[in-house]
Ligand SMILES: O=C(O)CCC(=O)C(=O)O
């Protein structure tokens with residue numbers, strides 16, 4: 001099972017969130033200030049954004065965000081009931097992957113991109129616990145652009161919650177038993193917001 005390195009755990013200990021039965025780090029400025037805007041621009045232009053549908057109350061409706069999925073050849077992934085065929089890595093994504101692998105000591109072979117166009121784009125409560133992610137998945141989630149609120153809620157003790165703001169350039173790393181015990185979401189807001197790109201790097205078996 002892939003593990004995050006003791007070097008990462010020591011170096012980023014101050015950034016670990018105080019959540020029981022979880023291992024979550026929020027590292028601000030993981031992507032340098034100079035790189036954030038150009039990366040967001042490049043990915044907005046070049047990523048193969050798709051408008052996927054979801055079934056809601058028996059109807060097909062647009063997912064409230066655009067998505068794109070890149071992975072090593074031969075990997076297929078089922079996500080919210082959709083099966084994805086991987087696209088070859090863009091150079092920008094390959095570079096982020098190697099930066100993440102170097103820093104965390106963990107391997108990543110896929111990345112899901114989410115584009116939240118405005119405050120009404122969102123992602124509902126879920127855990128990243130699909131079987132192909134394995135027992136204790138390590139999910140490295142990068143944010144670019146508009147800062148957004150992100151929340152955690154314990155799956156058994158519903159009163160245990162944590163709400164954070166994900167700034168541009170930040171890394172949210174979820175590891176250990178986080179996905180077993182916690183759900184997370186990116187809620188809608190009525191505030192007028194600029195676009196945000198989220199990249200979640202994963203390892204698929
Ligand atoms: O946009 C985010 O920060 C959350 C994305 C997420 O949870 C996911 O892709 O599974």
Ligand SMILES: [Fe+2]
Pocket residue numbers: 126127128184
């Ligand atoms: Fe997620």
